[in-house]
Amino acid sequence: MMEQFNRLSGKSQQRIEALQSRADNLFCHQWLRKAMFDELRKQVVHKGGYPHFSEQMQEHREMMLISEYFMSYRSTLPGILDEYQNPYEDEDPIMALVEERKQLIDDYAKLPLSHDWDRIKEAFPDSWRAFARRLDFRNEHTLADLRQLLQIVDRISLITDILNKREGGHGITLRCVDYQKHMQVYADKKMTRDELKQLLAKAVDACREYFWANTSMAVVQAICKEDYNFGDNASEFERFMQEVLLELETPLNYGCPANTIASARQSGEYLKHPISEWAGYCAFDSRPMILLRNLRTQLDIISTENTPKA
Amino acid sequence: MTPKQFLEHIKKNVFKGIDLKPVLALQGDGLRTFTLEQLERLRSTVPDGHYALWLSDQFWTADRDLTMITDKHPWLAFEWEMKDREQLPELNDDEYKIACWIEELALLSHDLYCHEPFDVVQLGDGLQGRFAQTDLYKDSFRYDNKALVEWMKTTPYRHIAAMVCYTMADQEIDWAVQHNQAVQDYYAFQCWRNRGDWGKLEDCEDFIRRSLDAMQQIEEHYAKGHAEGLNDEEIRVLDIMFGFAPHNYCAEDYPAVRDICAAAQKHLPQTPYIKSEQGLRAYGKAVFADLEKIFAKHGMTWDPSDATDLTMGYLDAWVYDKYYNG
Numbered sequence: 001m002m003e004q005f006n007r008l009s010g011k012s013q014q015r016i017e018a019l020q021s022r023a024d025n026l027f028c029h030q031w032l033r034k035a036m037f038d039e040l041r042k043q044v045v046h047k048g049g050y051p052h053f054s055e056q057m058q059e060h061r062e063m064m065l066i067s068e069y070f071m072s073y074r075s076t077l078p079g080i081l082d083e084y085q086n087p088y089e090d091e092d093p094i095m096a097l098v099e100e101r102k103q104l105i106d107d108y109a110k111l112p113l114s115h116d117w118d119r120i121k122e123a124f125p126d127s128w129r130a131f132a133r134r135l136d137f138r139n140e141h142t143l144a145d146l147r148q149l150l151q152i153v154d155r156i157s158l159i160t161d162i163l164n165k166r167e168g169g170h171g172i173t174l175r176c177v178d179y180q181k182h183m184q185v186y187a188d189k190k191m192t193r194d195e196l197k198q199l200l201a202k203a204v205d206a207c208r209e210y211f212w213a214n215t216s217m218a219v220v221q222a223i224c225k226e227d228y229n230f231g232d233n234a235s236e237f238e239r240f241m242q243e244v245l246l247e248l249e250t251p252l253n254y255g256c257p258a259n260t261i262a263s264a265r266q267s268g269e270y271l272k273h274p275i276s277e278w279a280g281y282c283a284f285d286s287r288p289m290i291l292l293r294n295l296r297t298q299l300d301i302i303s304t305e306n307t308p309k310a
Numbered sequence: 311m312t313p314k315q316f317l318e319h320i321k322k323n324v325f326k327g328i329d330l331k332p333v334l335a336l337q338g339d340g341l342r343t344f345t346l347e348q349l350e351r352l353r354s355t356v357p358d359g360h361y362a363l364w365l366s367d368q369f370w371t372a373d374r375d376l377t378m379i380t381d382k383h384p385w386l387a388f389e390w391e392m393k394d395r396e397q398l399p400e401l402n403d404d405e406y407k408i409a410c411w412i413e414e415l416a417l418l419s420h421d422l423y424c425h426e427p428f429d430v431v432q433l434g435d436g437l438q439g440r441f442a443q444t445d446l447y448k449d450s451f452r453y454d455n456k457a458l459v460e461w462m463k464t465t466p467y468r469h470i471a472a473m474v475c476y477t478m479a480d481q482e483i484d485w486a487v488q489h490n491q492a493v494q495d496y497y498a499f500q501c502w503r504n505r506g507d508w509g510k511l512e513d514c515e516d517f518i519r520r521s522l523d524a525m526q527q528i529e530e531h532y533a534k535g536h537a538e539g540l541n542d543e544e545i546r547v548l549d550i551m552f553g554f555a556p557h558n559y560c561a562e563d564y565p566a567v568r569d570i571c572a573a574a575q576k577h578l579p580q581t582p583y584i585k586s587e588q589g590l591r592a593y594g595k596a597v598f599a600d601l602e603k604i605f606a607k608h609g610m611t612w613d614p615s616d617a618t619d620l621t622m623g624y625l626d627a628w629v630y631d632k633y634y635n636g
Contacts, residue, residue, distance in 0.1 A: 007498040009491040011623025018617035115553035136558040283424040286372035
């Protein structure tokens with residue numbers, strides 16, 4: 001994930017985070033369906049049937065949008081039912097749905113049309129008409145782009161409905177606990193120093209080939225500080241890291257004696273900046289970036305394995 | 311390690327079974343071809359082609375600024391300079407010549423890995439450097455340098471081409487960071503995702519194709535805008551209003567764009583002015599008050615607190631830029 005977004009503007013990253021955290025509200029379109037259906041009823045029968053030529057489509061953009069929207073509505077339901085209807089006993093379909101939705105929202109945010117789609121809001125009842133007006137069907141890619149957008153929106157909306165147990169006739173009968181409470185289980189669990197030590201020891205062990213000198217411990221310190229709220233004190237980290245390294249069955253070739261972090265910071269300009277800015281100071285293939293990526297991946301994997309199911 | 315041991319160390323690890331006599335016999339284009347062949351070979355050896363990186367690691371750290379990997383280096387006097395002939399008496403004439411060539415190869419490898427622009431003459435095929443006023447080599451790595459783009463498409467050295475392409479995309483995104491955040495995000499999504507393993511040919515080709523395509527799209531985007539009578543700032547504001555680039559051009563949007571540009575220009579203090587944070591805040595407030603009216607006039611939604619709306623975010627960046635850079 002880090003490599004995917006490390007050149008995005010700060011605003012774009014904030015947008016993705018905002019979409020993720022507000023997904024439950026953003027992907028609820030009952031008002032939109034009603035507005036479009038009302039419009040459809042007014043039109044009754046569209047003269048000439050579904051337009052096939054781009055000039056016709058361009059002339060009837062609002063009808064195009066309404067038709068495409070209703071064609072996509074619930075079209076992704078069979079796929080979701082197949083995947084999630086009958087989970088195995090030890091599977092956690094709620095977390096799987098949450099993870100899938102997270103990935104889908106990341107994909108959604110990449111689509112250019114998604115930004116215009118976000119502007120469709122209940123507070124502005126005609127905002128869907130503005131979206132339709134900005135489509136240009138004379139561009140050969142527009143119809144395909146629109147369909148791709150509507151597919152992904154449909155899947156995200158369905159998953160959101162399921163997670164929030166909204167009435168929608170989706171027919172999914174999952175044995176589910178309250179999804180928000182379920183997420184709370186993961187959020188409330190704060191890590192003790194000892195737990196972090198164990199986690200880090202395993203991750204360092206799995207990444208031992210990516211360490212190149214004592215100074216590579218500075219990368220570990222940056223991760224501890226930003227991802228695990230460790231605190232900025234270099235000597236405290238050095239003492240902690242020495243304990244972590246003692247946990248390893250096979251010792252690492254490198255250590256973290258006193259003054260390691262300070263001397264690393266002297267030679268590495270990137271260490272004076274937050275991790276999100278490192279791409280501006282280090283090449284993608286440089287040792288700090290390779291170690292950073294691998295360590296973060298291992299930490300993710302190990303902590304997911306360790307987390308108890310609700 | 312002594313200079314001689316260093317030479318043997320390098321030959322053993324990356325030139326095993328390779329005859330280096332061509333280095334002594336060839337010059338000009340012939341030598342360039344040999345150099346590129348060797349670099350391509352090192353870069354394409356799986357897994358992940360790290361022999362080329364290993365070679366540059368023998369000389370310099372992974373930082374973009376050249377920093378010698380050890381304080382006293384067997385061959386380097388300082389930074390990128392080889393020691394003079396007299397300073398390496400342990401090597402004979404031929405060995406010294408080969409050592410100089412190895413250092414140049416390692417330097418090219420280092421520049422490619424660090425995405426640092428370099429003299430494109432080294433890529434052969436008659437390429438010449440383009441020198442802008444401020445920086446020696448950066449200007450050669452812009453997309454409008456069609457000679458280099460053509461080289462990337464046609465050269466047989468595909469792994470090197472992928473790294474050159476990255477350096478070009480890097481320069482283009484640096485431009486976009488300064489001048490148009492919508493374009494920056496477009497490049498970020500197109501080029502900087504799922505890079506794959508550049509030891510593999512198909513991943514290199516995929517990266518080259520997608521990056522050149524993205525840069526072409528933006529070039530056409532600006533060309534279309536200019537054909538519509540818009541200048542660069544108006545194109546940027548149009549991209550802000552859409553929240554992404556490239557996009558279809560609709561003449562209906564131009565009046566709003568022109569109103570917005572006029573508002574931003576109107577509130578700028580009289581030049582010369584002393585730039586300060588308070589000044590920026592006052593300027594921003596005045597411009598945003600006007601923008602609210604303009605958006606309402608043209609039937610656009612306005613919600614500065616909506617973090618999902620990129621328009622608001624990009625407007626912030628543009629107003630900041632306008633105040634500080636005019």
